Amino acid sequence: MNNNNNNNGNDPRQPSTAKQYVPPAVSAQDLPVDYSGFIAVVFGIAGVLFRYKLSSWLAIIFCAQSLSNMKNVETDLKQISMAMMFAVMGLVTNYFGPVRPGTQS
Amino acid sequence: MASSSTWSSYLFIPRDDTLLYFLALLSIFSLLTQQLTRHSVLASSADFEGFGDETDDIIDDESDSSSLITNLPFRSPLPPPTTNLETDHGPPNPQIPDPITTTPTNPNNLDFWDEDEFEGVPILEKIQETPDVIIPIKTEVAPPVRSPPKNIGSFTVEIICVSFLITFIINYFTGKKENENIALSWASRFATKDSIFDKNFSLLGTGDGKDTPLLLKEGQNVFKFYASGRRFCQGMLATMELKSRHDLISRLYNMVVPCKDEITFEVYMNDDGMDQVVFALAKKKAAKVMHKELRDLQTYGSLISSGPSNRKWVAEELMVISESKEVAGDIINEAVLDQDESRLGLYNIIEYFDTGHNVVFGDKAFPKFGKEFISMHFSDQYMGSHRKMLLLKFALPDAKTMADMTRLVALVPYYIDLIGRYKLSPQARSKTDVARAKVAQEVYKELQNARQEALQKKKAEKKKMVEEAEAKLSAEAIRKKEAKDRAKQMKKVMPKVKMTRGH
Incomplete structure (x- = not known):
């Protein structure tokens, strides 16, 4: 890329030895654990099963965090989309679902 | 363009654990539809309860037997169902009167009340002693419960979470x-x-x-x-x-x-x-x-x-x-x-x-x-x-x-x-060489130990296999021996028969 040699003979550059950058192959197992995605799934399921509004909202917040820190689309997106579905499902059942017996507004 | 096609194929062609992913999607969708249908059924089922107000009917019966029936309390009509969106638990409204308790009943006739037998039959209270004039007393029907007007305080969680999400973005x-x-x-x-x-x-x-x-x-x-x-x-x-x-x-x-x-x-x-x-x-x-x-x-x-x-x-x-x-x-x-x-x-x-x-x-x-x-x-x-x-x-x-x-x-x-x-320097190099040789020796020893362990495991496995084979063979030999012994025993037990040749 930069082959302009200095006039002095003490130039450390050696264009002949230059090697292209090869990113190291990282297996899916070696990738760091997506904790926020996992927490989002847990909160999402809790929101759907126990019908806690706060739980579903927290699931959406952790989904956003997981999405912002996403490095590998293939592996991470499944977990994030799963968490997102549970979170949205929880909110739908909480706000538009039938009223639980014995509750008053 | 290629990326979009791969994306679509990734979404719509099930491979590996994508099938499980779609099953989960399907189950969630079915859960949603089930919840919504339940909601609509609950809303419409109120129309079929009780078939109208029974208080409009006046029963004019002069016999004593009929008076027994007519003195029973009214079946309380259901208040119209309320579909409130809030799911937080709260105590029931104490101001709603209970229709059964407000119904005036004749204390003499309470013994004849049977919930199962006289369901939905209205009660008429006699004002005078004469059985001719019967005036029905209607029960107080509870007014429809309306959810109180919601203030901003009831949406605290939503406001906090939405504002946090906006800040996050x-x-x-x-x-x-x-x-x-x-x-x-x-x-x-x-x-x-x-x-x-x-x-x-x-x-x-x-x-x-x-x-x-x-x-x-x-x-x-x-x-x-x-x-x-x-x-x-x-x-x-x-x-x-x-x-x-x-x-x-x-x-x-x-x-x-x-x-x-x-x-x-x-x-x-x-x-x-x-x-x-x-x-x-x-x-x-x-x-x-x-x-x-x-x-x-x-x-x-x-x-x-x-x-x-x-x-x-x-x-x-x-x-x-x-x-x-x-x-x-x-x-x-x-x-x-x-x-x-x-x-x-x-x-x-x-x-x-x-x-x-x-x-x-x-x-x-x-x-x-x-x-x-x-x-x-x-x-x-x-x-x-x-x-x-x-x-x-x-x-x-x-x-x-x-x-x-x-x-x-x-x-x-x-x-x-x-x-x-x-x-x-030569002195420093000799030191480093010794240190590296020592480490190399340790690594070599570890490798040797690992190899020996592997060999011992293999030997043990082989031994086991041979023993098992011998055990199988010996079992077969024992079976054969037992069979022979049995045959001998049978021969001994069998009665001796003399054979004579006919001339």
Whole structure:
């Protein structure tokens, strides 16, 4: 890329030895654990099963965090989309679902 | 275009665990529809309850038997169902009157009340003693329960969560921009034309073309810079690990537990370009941790508190880990410890580094120029993809004050040349050879032990197999023997019959 040699003979550059950058192959197992995605799934399921509004909202917040820190689309997106579905499902059942017996507004 | 097609195929063609993913989707969808249908059924079922108001019917019956029936209380009509959206539990409204308790009943006739038999039959109360005039008393029907008007206080959770999400989104873009600015500031300072890396490496950046970007973005907070084509080394990879400014939760966490932006230089040395050197320099706490955790330092290195005699040494807050004092003295030489302030003015900053004067680690220089220094680790026994490596780790200053780390960055090419040219003295080499031979012997012993264990396991397995085979064979032999014995027994038990030949 930069082959302009200095006039002095003490130039450390050696264009002949230059090697292209090869990113190291990282297996899916070696990738760091997506904790926020996992927490989002847990909160999402809790929101759907126990019908806690706060739980579903927290699931959406952790989904956003997981999405912002996403490095590998293939592996991470499944977990994030799963968490997102549970979170949205929880909110739908909480706000538009039938009223639980014995509750008053 | 290709990416969109792969994306669509990824979504719609089930492969591996995608099938499970779709099943989960389907189950969630079915759950949603079930909930919604239940909701609609509950809403409409109220129309079929009771078939109208029974209080309109007046029963005119003069017989005693009929009076028994008509004196029974009304069946309470159901109040219209209320579909409230709030699901929080609350106590039932005490102001709603109970229709059964408000119904006036004749105390004489309470004994005849049977819920199952007289369901839905109205009661008529006699005002006078004569059975001719019967006036029905209607029960008070509860008015439909209306949900109270909702104030802002009942939406606290929603307001907080939505505002947090909005803040998160805004912070994502601002934090992302901030990190990019720091990375670009570093690159423009040290990796552009006529900068320190341009003067030292023939290939800059991760691409092969001329217009390829210098930095490789691996995440919102990880940036990489690659350089190659220099004597003594195969290449150099600088990894900037910045704070997660784009992530609001991480940012809040970093307010409680502070951390720094870091840059790590990994220099991959040529096999013939590095002698047997194991050396590390870091702040005292970090040095002790490194000595415990890093295998090569643990095996070959020892903590060195003082340098060679009659020599200036590193600043008090720093500690050296090395194989020998000689190696430590040669690596931490006068060039990086020079305290003579008058010499600093002789060169402008770039020329100063080109001449090899990298004053950083001395008592006077370190507080000024070494603020961002974290650690250095040189090893020919590195555990990783490359055996011979130089690792230099520094903290990154703000984008505006990037010039503060110029001296630290200049240490990278300086130490590449120093280590590349460095040759151990015969005494030091003999020591390092002995140490490496010892380690090699230990490794060999471990391998031998592992092999022996494997052989023993194999032998044990073979033995087991043979024993099992023998057991099977012996079992068959025993069976045959038993069969023979049985046959003999049968022969003995059978009655003896004399055979006579007829003439």
